[in-house]
Amino acid sequence: MIKLVAIISILLSIEVYSKNIGHRASGGPNEYYTDLPENSRASLKKSLAEIQYQTNYLYLEFDIQETYDGELVVFHDRSIDRMLPYEENQKSFDKLYRNLKFLKRVPFERRAIRNFYISDFKYKELLNFNLRGSREKIQTLDSSLKVMKSSNLMKPVSIDVKYIHSVEAKEKLFKKLHLYYRHVAKERSIIFEPRYDLPFKVGMIMGRRAFDKIFAPHPMVKNYWCGLVKEYGLKGLYSTYSHHDYCKILY
Numbered sequence: 001m002i003k004l005v006a007i008i009s010i011l012l013s014i015e016v017y018s019k020n021i022g023h024r025a026s027g028g029p030n031e032y033y034t035d036l037p038e039n040s041r042a043s044l045k046k047s048l049a050e051i052q053y054q055t056n057y058l059y060l061e062f063d064i065q066e067t068y069d070g071e072l073v074v075f076h077d078r079s080i081d082r083m084l085p086y087e088e089n090q091k092s093f094d095k096l097y098r099n100l101k102f103l104k105r106v107p108f109e110r111r112a113i114r115n116f117y118i119s120d121f122k123y124k125e126l127l128n129f130n131l132r133g134s135r136e137k138i139q140t141l142d143s144s145l146k147v148m149k150s151s152n153l154m155k156p157v158s159i160d161v162k163y164i165h166s167v168e169a170k171e172k173l174f175k176k177l178h179l180y181y182r183h184v185a186k187e188r189s190i191i192f193e194p195r196y197d198l199p200f201k202v203g204m205i206m207g208r209r210a211f212d213k214i215f216a217p218h219p220m221v222k223n224y225w226c227g228l229v230k231e232y233g234l235k236g237l238y239s240t241y242s243h244h245d246y247c248k249i250l251y
Contacts, residue, residue, distance in 0.1 A: 021057045024076065025038065037134050038083070041143060060158070062160065
């Protein structure tokens with residue numbers, strides 16, 4: 001019995017230690033700063049100020065998707081209800097329901113709040129809402145990159161690509177990450193922890209379903225997106241879990 005308890009304790013300690021505390025910019029109920037919203041500017045700034053040099057901060061990770069007007073924003077879920085709850089944003093939602101132009105964008109069957117997608121909103125419209133339990137707003141990729149630069153991020157950064165639909169947004173994402181690498185990360189002595197198993201200072205990860213949908217083969221050039229990633233010096237497009245490069249596996 002004593003041996004069993006000891007083994008369980010060791011396994012639990014390994015699980016805690018193995019967790020990357022840079023996940024979702026370190027914020028959220030199951031992350032390092034439980035009192036700060038996931039993927040928020042506040043959690044990002046605090047993690048870079050306080051915990052980025054810890055050995056189980058393997059790399060900074062946050063999620064990216066595209067708004068209706070093509071802005072790249074930091075947000076995990078496709079739908080908004082979990083992180084922009086109605087109870088905390090009632091006035092803004094009630095105002096939204098009086099906006100006929102907005103409602104015309106959304107299919108009738110999705111006009112319940114729990115069914116709204118980030119892609120239904122222009123970025124300025126999203127600024128009317130507060131992230132769960134805070135006064136924080138959804139931030140843009142540009143805003144995150146500025147914080148990373150000014151806060152002297154010294155660990156690698158991995159963008160988890162969630163929902164991007166336009167060609168322009170994909171190309172813009174590649175370009176912005178390339179410029180951050182070229183002008184910021186390339187010049188820094190980035191700390192690669194022993195357990196860090198991705199090959200880049202700045203790069204992208206995603207689930208297989210997201211890869212298949214977002215980076216489907218170009219009708220004229222089979223490996224167009226992988227070629228563009230290589231051209232921008234971003235190494236590849238990697239699996240969220242296995243960290244295998246889809247470009248090498250599929251092409």
